[in-house]
Amino acid sequence: MTRNQSGTGFMACMACLVLGCASASPAAPAKDSCVECHSNMEGALRAPVTDYANDVHSRHGFSCADCHGGDRNADDPEGAMSPAKGFKGHITRAAVPALCAHCHSDATLMHRFKPQQRVDQLALYLTSVHGKRLAAGDTAVANCVDCHSVHNIREVKDPLSPVYPLKLPETCARCHANAVHMAPYKIESNQFAEYRTSVHWEALSKRGDLSAPNCASCHGNHGATPPQVASAAEVCGTCHVLFEEMYNKSPHQPAFAAMGAGGCTICHGNHGIRKPGIAMLAGAGSVCGQCHDATSAGGAAATQMAGLLTKLDNALTQSDAILNRARDSGMEVSEPILRQMEGREALVKARVAMHAFQAAAVAKPVAEGLAVAADTRRAGERALQDRNGRRVGLALSLVTILVTMAGLWMAIRSLESKAPAVPKPAGR
Amino acid sequence: MASALRPKGLGWLDERLGLSALREFTAHKTVPLHSATVWYYFGGITLFLFTIQVLTGVLLLLYYRPSPTEAYESVQFIMTRVQFGWLVRSIHSWSANLMILTAFIHMFSVVFLHSYRRPREVTWLSGLVLLGLALGFGFSGYLLPWNKVSYFATKVGTDMAATVPVAGHQVARFLRGGADVGGATLTRFFGFHVAVLPGLTTLLLVVHLGLVQRHGMSSPPWSEGRKLDQMRFFPNFFLRELMAWYAALAVLGSLAALFPWELGEKADPFAPAPAGIRPEWYFLAPFYTLKLIPSHVWRIEGELLGLMGFALLAAWWVLLPFWASDSRGTLRTRWVTGAGVALMAYLVTFSLLGYFR
Numbered sequence: 001m002t003r004n005q006s007g008t009g010f011m012a013c014m015a016c017l018v019l020g021c022a023s024a025s026p027a028a029p030a031k032d033s034c035v036e037c038h039s040n041m042e043g044a045l046r047a048p049v050t051d052y053a054n055d056v057h058s059r060h061g062f063s064c065a066d067c068h069g070g071d072r073n074a075d076d077p078e079g080a081m082s083p084a085k086g087f088k089g090h091i092t093r094a095a096v097p098a099l100c101a102h103c104h105s106d107a108t109l110m111h112r113f114k115p116q117q118r119v120d121q122l123a124l125y126l127t128s129v130h131g132k133r134l135a136a137g138d139t140a141v142a143n144c145v146d147c148h149s150v151h152n153i154r155e156v157k158d159p160l161s162p163v164y165p166l167k168l169p170e171t172c173a174r175c176h177a178n179a180v181h182m183a184p185y186k187i188e189s190n191q192f193a194e195y196r197t198s199v200h201w202e203a204l205s206k207r208g209d210l211s212a213p214n215c216a217s218c219h220g221n222h223g224a225t226p227p228q229v230a231s232a233a234e235v236c237g238t239c240h241v242l243f244e245e246m247y248n249k250s251p252h253q254p255a256f257a258a259m260g261a262g263g264c265t266i267c268h269g270n271h272g273i274r275k276p277g278i279a280m281l282a283g284a285g286s287v288c289g290q291c292h293d294a295t296s297a298g299g300a301a302a303t304q305m306a307g308l309l310t311k312l313d314n315a316l317t318q319s320d321a322i323l324n325r326a327r328d329s330g331m332e333v334s335e336p337i338l339r340q341m342e343g344r345e346a347l348v349k350a351r352v353a354m355h356a357f358q359a360a361a362v363a364k365p366v367a368e369g370l371a372v373a374a375d376t377r378r379a380g381e382r383a384l385q386d387r388n389g390r391r392v393g394l395a396l397s398l399v400t401i402l403v404t405m406a407g408l409w410m411a412i413r414s415l416e417s418k419a420p421a422v423p424k425p426a427g428r
Numbered sequence: 429m430a431s432a433l434r435p436k437g438l439g440w441l442d443e444r445l446g447l448s449a450l451r452e453f454t455a456h457k458t459v460p461l462h463s464a465t466v467w468y469y470f471g472g473i474t475l476f477l478f479t480i481q482v483l484t485g486v487l488l489l490l491y492y493r494p495s496p497t498e499a500y501e502s503v504q505f506i507m508t509r510v511q512f513g514w515l516v517r518s519i520h521s522w523s524a525n526l527m528i529l530t531a532f533i534h535m536f537s538v539v540f541l542h543s544y545r546r547p548r549e550v551t552w553l554s555g556l557v558l559l560g561l562a563l564g565f566g567f568s569g570y571l572l573p574w575n576k577v578s579y580f581a582t583k584v585g586t587d588m589a590a591t592v593p594v595a596g597h598q599v600a601r602f603l604r605g606g607a608d609v610g611g612a613t614l615t616r617f618f619g620f621h622v623a624v625l626p627g628l629t630t631l632l633l634v635v636h637l638g639l640v641q642r643h644g645m646s647s648p649p650w651s652e653g654r655k656l657d658q659m660r661f662f663p664n665f666f667l668r669e670l671m672a673w674y675a676a677l678a679v680l681g682s683l684a685a686l687f688p689w690e691l692g693e694k695a696d697p698f699a700p701a702p703a704g705i706r707p708e709w710y711f712l713a714p715f716y717t718l719k720l721i722p723s724h725v726w727r728i729e730g731e732l733l734g735l736m737g738f739a740l741l742a743a744w745w746v747l748l749p750f751w752a753s754d755s756r757g758t759l760r761t762r763w764v765t766g767a768g769v770a771l772m773a774y775l776v777t778f779s780l781l782g783y784f785r
Contacts, residue, residue: 330688332507332514390515394685401678405671412667 032072033080034064051152060113067091067099093139097125100144124223140181142224147171163221165210169195172215191215194272213239233263240264246355278313281354282306304359308366309350315373316343322380329387336379343372453641458658459665460647467537468645468665469672470530475637476673477527478629480680481565484520485622492572494618496611499574500694507691518684524566526680528710531559532775539748539768543646545759549749551639554632556746561629566708568621574614579695580705582617583609588718591731610697649759706782713775714738716782745771 038049052058057066065072069086071079081087091099101122103109110117125131125144133141147163154161162171173192175181182189195201195215203212218227218235227235233253237244247253247263256263267287268276280287282294282303292298319340326333346369353361442448459468491510493502506513535555538544544552571582586609590600605612647656659665707715714734721730744751752764 330686330690332504332688332691334504334691334693335508390685394681397681398678401674401681405674408667408671408674412664415663415667 030063030072032063032065033074034068034070034072037077037080038064048151055151055153056155056158057153066103093143094134094137096143096145097122097131097134121222124220128220128222128224129226130224140184142175146175165212165214166204166208168214168216169201169204191271194269198271198273199275200273236264242352243355246352246361250355250357252357276351278306278309281309298357301357301359305354305357305362308359308362309347309354312343312347312350312366312369312373315370315377316340316347319343319373319377319380322377322384326380326383326387329384331383331387333380333383336376336383339372339379340376343369343376345369346372454662455660457641457644457661459645459661460651461657461659462648462651464537464541464648465659467533467541469669470534470537471640472669473672473676474527474530474534475633476676477523477530477680478633480523481520481527482626484516484523487516488520489622494572494615496574496614496695499572499614500691503573503691507688514688515684518688519680521689522683522687523680524569525709526676526683528559528562528566530676531562532710535559536768536772540765541646541648542752542759542761542764543648544749545646545649545752546749546757548639548643548646551636551643552749553746554636554639558629558632558636561625561632563710565621565625565629566710568617568625570708571609571614571617572621573691574695575692576695576699576702577692577705579609579697580701581707582613583701584705585707585711586613588731588735591729592735593732608697649761709779709783712782713778716778716785719782 035049035052038046040046048064052064063072064070067088068091069088070081071085071087074080074082074085079085081089104117105119105122107119110119121144126135130141130143134143149162156163158164159166161167169192176187177189177192179189200213203209204214216224217239219225233244233247237247243264253263256266262270267280268274279285282288283306286302286306288299288302292302294300294303319336323333323337323340327337346365349365350362350369353365438447459465488506491502491506491513493499503517506517508514510516538552538555567582567585570578572578586600586603589603590596592599601607603613603616604610605616706712717738718731718734721734723730725733748764748767751760753759
């Protein structure tokens with residue numbers, strides 16, 4: 001290669017690098033006079049600019065003017081905030097849902113950003129208690145920004161979003177746990193406190209199970225409304241399908257329906273649902289005992305079901321204890337331990353069947369579970385017997401080995417008494 | 429004619445096998461007597477445990493099936509359905525661990541008694557290769573039950589091989605029989621465990637034992653110039669060795685009966701690695717050392733740096749007989765003893781740290 005050729009090559013490389021860098025650099029940001037001015041302000045006038053940097057709308061290229069109107073390209077405040085250019089200024093609370101819906105109810109527009117996103121939020125909101133009250137002129141009720149925040153709106157899947165499943169109960173509680181705010185509506189403000197004692201909250205907050213029910217799971221989100229008494233069982237049944245099926249076959253269903261009482265909530269409560277147990281069926285303080293006298297047919301059925309469930313639970317617990325003892329002794333009992341799961345499944349089935357409130361329905365899965373528990377218990381007992389047998393065998397073997405070693409030692413002594421182990425070295 | 433062909437006891441065998449030469453050899457074979465004679469038994473105990481391994485291994489082979497779908501179940505079958513299968517499997521696993529322990533004791537006794545010195549350099553080298561093969565037996569056998577812990581320990585072990593420059597990835601791929609630990613790895617490890625390693629070990633054992641007979645038992649250097657008492661190998665030392673074997677058998681039986689070797693849960697390649705995964709105790713010291721090394725030291729990957737360090741350490745240890753003497757042939761006993769103590773302290777301390785942390 002000649003000197004000239006190498007020089008040309010070098011220039012070509014440099015040109016490529018420069019062009020490459022230029023093409024890789026991001027496009028210059030579009031002018032936004034709202035941001036330019038409000039960035040230089042203080043306090044509440046500057047906050048929207050700071051917050052908006054993290055807003056999902058900012059990421060998709062929306063600017064202040066898309067909601068507030070005005071001209072982002074104007075250099076002077078008068079031009080930028082000119083009513084002639086559609087400047088709306090502060091958005092009133094009553095106007096918020098319609099403003100958001102301007103884009104969020106536009107299927108064509110939303111499809112550009114999130115093809116899977118629903119576009120019926122406003123329609124649902126208008127059916128909600130919040131929406132109805134807002135339409136009636138009550139601006140103190142929740143609108144879009146009360147739950148999703150404003151200028152700092154994040155996607156639902158963002159853990160910092162106020163409507164992220166783990167945060168949603170606290171977001172609802174901002175209003176619903178405020179006794180002063182709830183007083184005019186005659187709504188209690190203890191729901192959040194109760195919810196935090198429930199199994200649902202435990203699953204959500206302690207186990208981090210994002211599919212566990214929060215407020216919106218039962219009440220809906222945009223169409224938030226208190227479940228009507230008659231629909232309570234159906235609300236629970238969206239997750240607890242089999243329980244609902246059993247309940248609908250039970251004598252309680254028509255009775256509660258005739259009374260106009262909710263299904264599941266009668267026994268389990270609503271917001272503060274605790275871990276259910278056999279104690280709910282029978283004994284002092286049982287839930288069944290609140291309506292059924294112990295001597296009545298219902299009371300007897302409850303006692304019978306409690307007895308069956310207790311029997312199976314105890315049998316499985318005893319088998320577990322024996323199998324664990326065998327396993328801790330080093331015995332191979334993984335098969336019966338695995339089989340125990342069948343017994344536990346039978347217990348779950350029996351607990352589900354209990355919601356038909358007929359002892360016969362519970363007896364079948366209990367009998368299946370008891371058969372499993374008996375089998376696994378026998379397997380555990382056999383393993384423990386084997387373990388004891390091994391120990392006896394070991395003791396006998398050790399005795400035999402020790403006797404043999406003693407015999408060897410005596411043989412050595414006898415041998416060396418006749419001929420010494422250490423032969424005299426030559427010349428010594 | 430028929431009476432001429434009839435065997436006449438040992439004479440008949442002697443004529444054909446030359447037993448009298450063997451008798452003559454054993455009659456003259458002696459073992460030096462001194463304060464550290466007891467350490468001579470550990471070579472024999474290691475050999476005894478190896479024999480147990482071979483016998484129990486053959487019994488396990490009758491039922492074991494080397495495939496991911498059947499390996500775990502076949503070991504479970506051995507432990508629960510086969511008469512005394514639990515005992516055979518437990519003895520196989522415990523004797524493997526005891527064998528590696530006694531092999532290490534044997535190696536350190538050779539170091540501290542300075543038995544590696546001229547003319548026993550090749551005996552030392554063959555012994556170290558045998559120790560390496562024993563570790564190979566441990567590594568390959570660990571995977572065979574195809575349980576969760578062994579699966580992930582093998583994954584970690586073969587991942588380490590992949591960090592070696594140039595041929596690391598090829599070695600890891602060769603060991604695994606593919607990109608990841610799977611059915612092909614199990615089949616390969618089974619092949620190594622029951623064919624390749626036993627073949628090599630038998631060959632090396634013959635060499636090692638042959639050299640021990642060729643050079644006789646070594647006396648420690650501090651006895652040089654003195655005439656040590658010698659014990660007849662047969663029957664006096666042999667009967668004592670037999671007692672040691674019985675003692676080893678008692679320990680082995682007790683461990684197998686009181687602490688049967690666990691089977692654990694079946695391996696699930698799609699499950700996340702269990703917390704606190706660690707290798708067998710004899711790999712704990714290097715494993716813990718690698719954990720302590722930062723991910724990068726200067727521009728070198730920490731794991732690679734650790735492996736290079738181990739390779740240098742191993743090479744230095746293998747060459748012990750050659751640097752143990754100075755240019756005039758004087759043995760550097762203090763250096764070697766110091767090195768032995770340092771290595772033993774490192775192995776014990778880091779193994780304990782690796783186990784408890």
